[in-house]
Amino acid sequence: MPEVTGPEAADDVPRRPAAGRGFGDRVFQVQLTAAGVAVLALMAGVGLFLLLKAGQALRVMGPSFLTTEEWQPDVHQFGIAAIITGTLLIALVAVALSVPLAIGTALFISDVAPRRLRYTLITLVDLMAAVPSVVYGLWGLFFLQQHVIGLSRWLSDWLGWIPLFTVDGTHPGDPLATESVYTASTFIAGIVVALMVTPIQCSVMREVFAQAPAGEREGAYALGATRWGMIRAVVLPYGKGGIIGGTMLGLGRALGETIAVYLIISPVFVIQPHILQTGSNSVSSLIALHYGDASPFGMSALMAAGLTLFLLTLAVNFTASSIAARSRSGAQSDV
DSSP states (O other): OOOOOOOHHHHHHHOOOOOOOOOHHHHHHHHHHHHHHHHHHHHHHHHHHHHHHHHHHHHHHHGGGGGGOOGGGGTTTEEEEEHHHHHHHHHHHHHHHHHHHHHHHHHEEEEEEEHHHHHHHHHHHHHHSSSOOHHHHHIIIIIOOOOHHHHHHHHHHHTTTEEEEOTTTTOOTTTOOOOGEEEEHHHHHHHHHHHHHHHHHHHHHHHHHHEEEOHHHHHHHHHHHHHHHHIIIIIHHTTHHHHHHHHHHHHHHHHHHHHHHHHHHOOOOOOOOHHHHBBBBOOHHHHHTTTTTTHHHHHHHHHHHHHHHHHHHHHHHHHHHHHHHHHSSSOOOOO
């Protein structure tokens, strides 16, 4: 077949259709771009402010700021080794308790609950996120703590051979053991924070579970699967990214929780890995505790601790956002 040349060849070149954009579309695009840039600029401004304020403390301590367990800024002996350990332990306890609760609640709402009850449950879960953190803290301090001591004692008696559940100064089955060693612990603070982050995790997971393809659900039922079999074969594999994303978003919230943790824990400045034992600490509660009476150098030290928490939370949230975004596009189930 002879090769086509000349004006006819130009007509055979594929053309990309141009989408016409009116004035309103261009204005909307500019607004979205400006909003995105403003958010990034604000975030960068917060980080730069913390870095400038923390510069004096970081220059004095250097790398030892990450390894020192004390907190005495006025004598230049301070660091976040114990504080960041307590922060991570509280957050991990909260996530370990909240993730199964969030997954179960999200699955019940998306696949089990009747349609008339579904919207009521969604509203109730969302209202949990609107409860002020101080209310959770007061509830944990005056109600939950006294009812969890028995569980803490039981865990210590039967799982005390695991270092995480060891409580110093107690012996398994000792009926005379004082209850005060189980109060104001990482475990109690973690339970309260778990209830605070569950609505966030549940919302993310519920949205992803609800997007599981209806055809694959019906196909699983057509092959003889039970409701749980369909959930296990279709919904959970499809929502794997949402589960991971929701978990990490909850972790980011748990890392920065302040008032509830501040009201419950008894602050200590040594690395305390026993979650059932009284005494713990976190970066946010440290700042709340010492902000009012800090000297200028002490304020710089608090800003350095805040900068560490800011970077840690930022990394967790960015990772969670990327995972959750991928879970909403191109997700597949095992069917």
